[in-house]
Amino acid sequence: MPEPSQNFSLTLHVNGTEHRVAVDARTTLLDALRDRLHLTGTKKGCALGQCGACTVLLDGRRVVSCLMLAVMAEGRQVTTIEGLAQGDDLHPVQAAFVEHDAFQCGYCTPGQIMSAVGAIREGRAGSDDEIREQMSGNLCRCGAYTNIVAAVRDAASREG
Amino acid sequence: MHPFTYAPVADAAGAAARALAGAQFIAGGTDMLQLLQENLVQPQELADLNGLGLAGITEEQDGALRLGALTRLQKAADDPLLRERCAVAAEALAASASPMVRHMATLGGNLLQRTRCLYFRDVSTPCNKRQPGSGCSALEGENRHNAILGGSEHCIAVQPSDLPVALVALDAEVLIQGAGGAERWVPVEGFHRLPGDTPEIETVMQPGDIILAIRIPAHATRWRSHYVKARDRASFAWALCSAAVALRLDEEGRVAELRVAAGGVATKPWRLMRVEQELLGHRLDRDRVRLAAVWASEGAVTRPGNAYKAPLLQHTVERAILELGGLA
Numbered sequence: 188m189p190e191p192s193q194n195f196s197l198t199l200h201v202n203g204t205e206h207r208v209a210v211d212a213r214t215t216l217l218d219a220l221r222d223r224l225h226l227t228g229t230k231k232g233c234a235l236g237q238c239g240a241c242t243v244l245l246d247g248r249r250v251v252s253c254l255m256l257a258v259m260a261e262g263r264q265v266t267t268i269e270g271l272a273q274g275d276d277l278h279p280v281q282a283a284f285v286e287h288d289a290f291q292c293g294y295c296t297p298g299q300i301m302s303a304v305g306a307i308r309e310g311r312a313g314s315d316d317e318i319r320e321q322m323s324g325n326l327c328r329c330g331a332y333t334n335i336v337a338a339v340r341d342a343a344s345r346e347g
Numbered sequence: 348m349h350p351f352t353y354a355p356v357a358d359a360a361g362a363a364a365r366a367l368a369g370a371q372f373i374a375g376g377t378d379m380l381q382l383l384q385e386n387l388v389q390p391q392e393l394a395d396l397n398g399l400g401l402a403g404i405t406e407e408q409d410g411a412l413r414l415g416a417l418t419r420l421q422k423a424a425d426d427p428l429l430r431e432r433c434a435v436a437a438e439a440l441a442a443s444a445s446p447m448v449r450h451m452a453t454l455g456g457n458l459l460q461r462t463r464c465l466y467f468r469d470v471s472t473p474c475n476k477r478q479p480g481s482g483c484s485a486l487e488g489e490n491r492h493n494a495i496l497g498g499s500e501h502c503i504a505v506q507p508s509d510l511p512v513a514l515v516a517l518d519a520e521v522l523i524q525g526a527g528g529a530e531r532w533v534p535v536e537g538f539h540r541l542p543g544d545t546p547e548i549e550t551v552m553q554p555g556d557i558i559l560a561i562r563i564p565a566h567a568t569r570w571r572s573h574y575v576k577a578r579d580r581a582s583f584a585w586a587l588c589s590a591a592v593a594l595r596l597d598e599e600g601r602v603a604e605l606r607v608a609a610g611g612v613a614t615k616p617w618r619l620m621r622v623e624q625e626l627l628g629h630r631l632d633r634d635r636v637r638l639a640a641v642w643a644s645e646g647a648v649t650r651p652g653n654a655y656k657a658p659l660l661q662h663t664v665e666r667a668i669l670e671l672g673g674l675a
């Protein structure tokens with residue numbers, strides 16, 4: 188077992204690419220993504236797990252990257268909003284958000300979309316009630332909730 | 348955040364040794380990261396328990412269910428055995444936090460979640476739990492979320508976790524490994540401590556102790572059970588009040604066994620024995636349940652901010668029993 192250390196040189200797997208990053212033990216996955224890898228699509232809202240702006244997929248499951256230490260993400264597959272589109276082709280959930288006008292300022296949107304991708308993948312977007320419950324960890328200060336539910340429902344029915 | 352070192356642990360013995368030398372454990376990290384971000388704890392070292400192989404839910408030979416301490420909340424909430432045999436626990440977990448947090452957070456960490464008392468989480472205010480002897484800001488302050496049961500003149504903080512409330516109703520135990528390697532079982536009902544004049548001591552955990560598992564005894568897996576959680580919004584909020592009920596009816600439909608516990612209103616998961624006594628041996632009907640549920644707030648000490656919790660508690664308990672009994 189490695190000795191306790193304060194500085195780490197990590198390999199992070201993000202959106203299918205390996206990145207070497209030097210981090211302090213304190214660095215959250217969110218800060219590593221934004222400040223070291225310059226993947227600034229993932230947003231920082233509360234840094235306390237309470238808003239969902241920083242949602243990413245870890246080994247395919249939704250997590251809040253602000254409550255995870257970067258060192259603890261080593262060896263896991265991270266997917267961020269930047270990893271969804273294939274070239275110029277938007278991911279179906281991204282396309283549905285555009286189509287349904289599911290945002291205003293857009294700050295919560297990357298987190299909303301990652302959470303929706305996770306919920307659909309988990310098979311938990313079967314009804315409007317289920318979508319509301321499943322998306323409740325993603326807050327929207329602009330109150331775009333009605334259109335967010337419509338976008339998730341649409342994307343779920345197209346993918347499902 | 349203050350600087351700290353980090354390393355994963357290889358085995359429980361090594362983990363205990365590190366803890367005795369000053370390290371704190373991290374599992375899912377969902378409470379630890381909040382405590383670190385807000386400078387409420389300043390560990391010199393974090394010892395990562397995730398390599399201990401303590402995840403998973405299994406049935407023991409006698410029919411008891413064993414829930415590994417590192418099982419994620421969402422995994423447990425989705426577990427077919429738990430959903431079928433211990434509905435109250437699966438329901439409590441599904442109503443905890445958000446899907447993202449449930450994918451990260453562990454069952455062991457959930458038992459140890461620190462209070463959500465506003466003043467505990469704000470280092471600029473006096474708080475006996477965070478800084479013994481500094482005073483309790485909640486007694487005369489913003490105490491809408493604080494406890495009406497089990498408090499003392501030193502602290503009225505709520506233990507905020509949903510799962511342990513369900514576990515008290517299920518007569519469950521926690522398996523703890525001590526620093527010397529010895530294992531011991533502690534009933535969940537006796538795991539958290541009343542604040543008294545030492546609110547900084549919250550559980551029976553000793554330095555170097557590691558939670559290995561939770562065990563729901565075979566008899567409780569045959570009970571019917573249910574969880575009701577009242578909160579400020581429909582989802583993603585800590586409980587203002589919750590009720591966990593587990594019972595067995597005899598052939599004539601009379602209550603043969605019953606355990607009722609409340610959350611969100613007390614300094615620890617609160618067993619409601621008087622409510623149980625009022626119903627044991629009787630058939631469930633609306634009037635009897637309503638009258639029994641009035642006893643839920645027996646002994647409550649309320650303040651202007653949290654007086655609403657006494658009637659809320661009675662009604663939440665009533666609703667949980669009525670729904671479980673098919674009378675709602």
Ligand SMILES: Cc1cc2nc3c(=O)[nH]c(=O)nc-3n(C[C@H](O)[C@H](O)[C@H](O)COP(=O)(O)OP(=O)(O)OC[C@H]3O[C@@H](n4cnc5c(N)ncnc54)[C@H](O)[C@@H]3O)c2cc1C
Nearest residue numbers: 236372374375376377378379444453455456457508509558
């Ligand atoms: C936004 C948000 C909302 C939430 N809402 C709810 C809610 O509605 N209901 C609810 O019940 N909870 C809620 N929670 C709390 C959450 O469930 C807990 O934070 C979580 O269960 C803690 O588990 P963890 O594995 O993340 O613990 P960590 O943060 O890793 O650890 C917490 C503490 O437990 C110790 N520890 C962890 N595992 C062990 C072990 N096996 N042995 C010994 N010590 C151990 C650590 O040293 C630390 O002191 C919420 C959390 C967040 C962030």
Ligand code: SF4
Nearest residue numbers: 464474475483502503
């Ligand atoms: S109730 Fe307890 S946790 Fe809250 S301020 Fe008072 S002492 Fe601190």
Ligand code: FES
Nearest residue numbers: 232233234239253
């Ligand atoms: S920034 Fe992570 S949940 Fe708000």
Ligand code: FES
Nearest residue numbers: 291293327328329
């Ligand atoms: S679109 Fe502005 S916060 Fe959601």
